[in-house]
Amino acid sequence: MAIQIIKKGIADTIQDIGRYGYQHLGIQANGYLDYQSARLANYILNNPINAPVFEIHFPASSFSFTQAHTICISGANFVPLLNEKSIALYTPIEVKENDVLQFLKPLQGRVAYVAIQGKIKEEAWLNSHSYFANSIQKDAQFEWEASEQPLKNSSNQLQVFKGGTTTIQEIQSHVFSTAPLQFITGPAWNDLTQEAQKVFLSTEYHISRQANRMGYPLKGALLQLNKPNQYLSAAVTRGTLQLLPNGELMVLMADHQTIGGYANLGQIILVDLPRLAQVSNQTSIHFRETTIDTAHKLYQQIEKKFIHRS
Numbered sequence: 001m002a003i004q005i006i007k008k009g010i011a012d013t014i015q016d017i018g019r020y021g022y023q024h025l026g027i028q029a030n031g032y033l034d035y036q037s038a039r040l041a042n043y044i045l046n047n048p049i050n051a052p053v054f055e056i057h058f059p060a061s062s063f064s065f066t067q068a069h070t071i072c073i074s075g076a077n078f079v080p081l082l083n084e085k086s087i088a089l090y091t092p093i094e095v096k097e098n099d100v101l102q103f104l105k106p107l108q109g110r111v112a113y114v115a116i117q118g119k120i121k122e123e124a125w126l127n128s129h130s131y132f133a134n135s136i137q138k139d140a141q142f143e144w145e146a147s148e149q150p151l152k153n154s155s156n157q158l159q160v161f162k163g164g165t166t167t168i169q170e171i172q173s174h175v176f177s178t179a180p181l182q183f184i185t186g187p188a189w190n191d192l193t194q195e196a197q198k199v200f201l202s203t204e205y206h207i208s209r210q211a212n213r214m215g216y217p218l219k220g221a222l223l224q225l226n227k228p229n230q231y232l233s234a235a236v237t238r239g240t241l242q243l244l245p246n247g248e249l250m251v252l253m254a255d256h257q258t259i260g261g262y263a264n265l266g267q268i269i270l271v272d273l274p275r276l277a278q279v280s281n282q283t284s285i286h287f288r289e290t291t292i293d294t295a296h297k298l299y300q301q302i303e304k305k306f307i308h309r310s
Contacts, residue, residue: 002067003116006100008138009061011212014120015254017050019128023235023258030130033111033213033254034274037075039306040171041115044072045092046147049306052129054114054136060103061136063114065095069144070117075175076109076278090168092117108176109278118147132255167305174275174302180288181272183241184295188231188263192243196223200265204284205249213255216276218285222247225263233261239268239276251276269295271302 015038018031032038032055039049054061058078071093073080080087081102087093095101103112120129121143192200205220223243236242236259240252243263251268252260253276268276269290279285 002065002069002144003142004064004066005061005136005138005140006064007062007102009057009136010059011057012061012136013055013131013134013213014052014136014142015055015130016052016128018130018254019126022126026258027126028132028255028258029238030128030132031254032113033277034075034113034175036171036175036271036274036302037111037278038113038115040090040168041072041074041113043306044074044090044168045070045115045117047115047117047119051115052120053116056103056112056114057110058103058106058112060112062103063101065097065099065101067097069095069146071095071101072115072117074113074115076112077107078112079104079107080112090172106280110280111277116144118144121145170305171302174271175278177275178283180286181268181276182288182290182295182298183239183266183268184292185289186241186264186266187234188225188229188243189265191225191229191263192265193224193226196225199223201287201289204286206284207279207281209281211281213253215253215256216251218249218251220249223249223265229263231261231263233259234264236260236264237267239270239273241265241268253277269298271295271298 015030015032018029020029023029038053041053042049042051060078072091073089077089081104082093082095083099122129199221200223203221205218208217208219210217224247236252236256238252238254238256242250242252242260243265244250
């Protein structure tokens with residue numbers, strides 16, 4: 001045993017990049033809500049970037065370590081405390097036997113990640129350790145096999161990437177940017193009235209308190225179709241923007257269903273999904289139309305930041 005949950009969080013899970021290739025069988029992909037922050041924590045620890053991590057929501061779980069480990073916390077700032085002393089985000093932290101990790105209060109964002117250096121000692125299901133439907137329970141125990149490779153630049157812990165702290169700052173700046181979320185129009189976009197299209201592109205929205213890993217309902221102006229329409233069920237994915245029959249909007253997230261029959265207005269581009277994942281209920285959201293080419297270029301720019309270690 002290496003890590004024990006001594007207090008249950010509201011919806012904490014273990015997540016990795018997800019299980020892809022099974023949606024045609026009705027099996028959800030799951031995976032990180034904010035893949036950029038999760039991968040950044042793994043990179044800082046020299047883990048495989050898509051390795052399993054603890055995904056933390058607030059109120060958060062509390063962890064007790066039964067042996068020494070190196071951890072890194074990324075994403076939302078929930079004021080992490082190690083033995084009741086504040087510790088830094090995006091930094092390798094040495095924990096010792098009987099150390100306790102807690103989270104005090106949410107200051108920024110809504111999803112945090114705790115990465116453990118090494119490899120989880122648990123069997124994967126369909127090539128993934130990602131949870132679905134269940135969350136981490138009190139007294140649950142997890143084992144991590146320590147990495148045989150020491151951290152690079154351990155004397156200067158933030159110099160992990162080529163370019164040093166700049167890369168960490170760039171990812172943070174992107175994830176917590178308040179710029180409009182970019183989307184590519186979907187098959188039902190032109191079924192909206194012209195006025196509804198204008199309203200969507202000019203109105204602010206907020207995430208509903210009913211948001212969860214399956215989807216983020218949006219509060220804001222109601223939208224109308226040109227005429228009532230019935231849509232055949234079709235494949236959906238994270239970031240699909242659905243118009244519900246009552247005119248409200250839903251953005252599908254990591255635990256989304258495999259098919260959907262609501263009007264598909266568009267797709268939020270992949271690089272902006274971590275930004276949506278981190279938006280608090282009080283923060284306003286705006287949308288901006290973009291193209292597939294732009295989406296590809298922005299994705300490549302983000303991926304390049306994870307290619308080289310220093």
